[in-house]
Amino acid sequence: MASRAFLLAILALALSQALAADPNPLQDFCVADENSNLFINGLVCKDPKLAKAEDFFLSGLDKPGNAENKVGSNVTLVNAAALPGLNTLGISIARIDYAPYGLNPLHTHPRATEILTVIEGTLLVGFVTSNPNNKLFFKALHVGDVFVFPMGLIHFQFNFGKTPAVAIAALSSQNPGLVVIADAVFGSNPPISDDVLTKSFQVDKEIIEELKAQFKKAY
Known part of the structure; x- marks a missing residue:
């Protein structure tokens, strides 16, 4: 009986981990109320009757980000804070610009899987699995190539070309989070x-x- 209870507990834990993600919306949309002072796990919804098309729209991803910095890259993130209509929809997007030989340094997204599409230039990308193997999966990408970085794993993108590169990333959370390894440690x-x-x-x-x-x- 005790062993059965133990197995049920393990099963419940496994299911809870498998279902751990941004919660599914319970209505068509939940536009973030940027003026609310309430602090919750997510963003407060404004009255749906006050929603407008602009809540679901953002322009500007056609404009290059400034990659003239130490690492030679710039991330323009569009999450629920930038695009209120994304609230509760469990997705966000980013434009990443890379200078020649620019790097998006080793980092993780604790709340999201990332899928990256190269739209200009060439990139060397990769991620490292968790202990004990710490296996590196890496690939050289060209225009139109797609690569997936599993949730929470350390990954990077490096422009090994002599010209700028651009990629679009989709992430499976309205707020994927970012931990840049070197910044966090040192x-x-x-x-x-x-x-x-x-x-x-x-x-x-x-x-x-x-x-x-x-x-x-x-x-």
């Missing part, structure tokens, strides 16, 4: 202890201090 606030970092990366403290200096932010 630029946290307050900083992670050097003892933790030196032991984690198996390097000298001087190297950790040099890395921290690259990602130090003004808070």
Whole structure:
């Protein structure tokens, strides 16, 4: 009897994980109320009678983002905060611009799977599986190619061409979240202890201090 209860508990846990995603809407739409002061898991809906076509519309993804920065890339994200009509629909989109040899650094989306389509240039993309294998899946992409990054896994995109590149990404959450690995580890606030970092990366403290200096932010 105890073993049966244990198996049922494991099954319930597995099902809860399988169903973990943005909740399905219970009405046609739930336009985000940008003026609400309420804090909930998501965004508050405004009265559907007040919805208008503009709530579901956004222009500007045809315009290049400024990729003149340290890593040589720029992400223009369209989520529910930018496009109120996306609220509760479980999807968002982004335009990513890459300078020649530009990189969208190692990062994760804790709440979304990403599907990327190259519309200009060439990209080397990849993701790393979780422990214990940490296997790298990577591919060179050209115009019209599509690649999928599973939810929560570390991934990257690198423009290995001499000309700019552009990609469009669709994400399976209205708010996919973003954790840039280097920023989070070496630029946290307050900083992670050097003892933790030196032991984690198996390097000298001087190297950790040099890395921290690259990602130090003004808070």
